[in-house]
Amino acid sequence: MARRTSLPVRIGADLVGIVVFLACVFPVYWMVSRSFLPRNRIKGEDPVFVPTGGTLDNYRRVFSDGSFTDALVTSLTVTLLTVGVALLFAFLAAVAVSRFRFRGRRTFILTLLVIQMIPAEALFISQYKMLDGMSLLNSVIGLTIVYVASVLPFTVWTLRGFVDGVPRELEEAAMMDGCSRTGAFFKVTLPLLAPGLVATGVFAFIQAWNEFTLAVVVMTDPDKKTLPVWLVAFTDSRSRGVDWGAIMASSTLITIPVIIFFLVVQRRMVSGITAGAVKG
């Protein structure tokens, strides 16, 4: 829309764009640049805006006591388990919802919709009690159980969109050519779904990797922290003075995989969230 934009309007819009760009980038720039600055330059009288020369000392301190690595392992395990299980369950459900008409289908879809509205913060008390009763507090399995449930609705929803996008006629054509129904599905539909599965999996990965609320509730044991919980505790350990350099270094490390993944799926993400929400 609006092909003809007058020059003053364009210049004004450009200026706002540049301000927004700076406001978005500055905190990220600050995080990354501080992570390479030695302690005395972070705590100098005036902030260093354009740092020259750097050090890896901050990163060394992050890894020094091994707690970051422990949290990294916990985070990766929980995240990958969540993605694997959620993707499998969601895929099966998405195929059912997209390719079959069956009793309870509508109820299932509507339940997913409603569940998506429930904030984790409104249920974590009883989820905590439940996991406590199952002796699954501070366990990777326990956290994975609640994570799978929290990413499932979105995952089913998105995958359903992708399955809908593969024309049935393709499957039917393969069946005409002598494929069984299952064979047609695996040989024709599944390969076409691969990009959708990757995008959905990446999205679930980001959600589980970033999740904080349930992690802080379920993983109370200092040895069982996920990275976000570890980072908050690390920032909070004021007894030895706040080590901003190391905090920025670890924040950078936690951010890197998310940024990479985000760039992979961002196009689909914009359409995905609203498409999932708008279409029936």
Added chain:
Amino acid sequence: MARGTARRSHLPLGLVLPAALALGLALGYPLVRQVVLSLQEFGLAQQFGQAPEWIGLGNYRELLGNGELWPVVLRTVAFCFVNAGLTFAIGLGLALLMTRMSKVTRVLTQCGLLLAWAMPVVAAMTVWQFLFDTEYGVVNWLLTALGGDFDGHSWLLDPWSFFLVATLVVVWMSVPFVAFTLYAALTQVPEDVVEAAQIDGAGPRQRFVHVVLPSIRPVLLVVVLLQVIWDLRVFTQIYTLQKAGGVSKDTNLLGTYVYTLGIKGGDFGMAASAAMFMLLLTVVLTAPYVRMMLRQERDA
């Protein structure tokens, strides 16, 4: 497809089963459990094995009676509306401006937005805490350089400036989604319709109100309601800012309030009934959205 359905009517149910069981176990059962819990006296003694006692609506009465809940609920709703409103206004403004920018600036703006969007919430929190740090924060340095008296100023002690910082972070993180989504919707508005309106003599404002706005209405609705849901449940930002030196008593929102009552305080009965309020609030505020979805699902 009719053939398959008739022959293998149990297959689709089997396919749905794992997902349904997972949701039932991790969300359905806790939900029921929470209702039960909210009707029981369930404190530390019960944690150590004593049988919980049924007290009917006792928890709810105490919650409403002790004067703690209402301020928290009001604060939560106010915080939600302010943040959702700001995010929406800025996001929509930015989306409109993006249609007017030169290509280079637009790409630049989108890169920036993408970066802010991609930041994990805890990482964003540590950076913003650092920016607003009492001693080494660049905000204090800048305001002092500009002539203010902000040397050693603590932003988190006063509830108002605490929420100012929280709002800044929440809006910073949420605007990208709104801006991208609305921009995508704006580019879908059919150009010939806008042009036809122009030929018919409609000015820019009329074209926006009568042509552009109606055609992006469904997306607008979804964005607003998602934003309300997300801002109603803000937890991480408040939790970390409280840890970083805020006073938690006057800064609790519903999420952190439930956490304080239950996980920290061990009073699970009270926490459960406070959580029920949060659930109720969510239902009330999202009812229009759900109804809209139900209608679309029926039409589909």
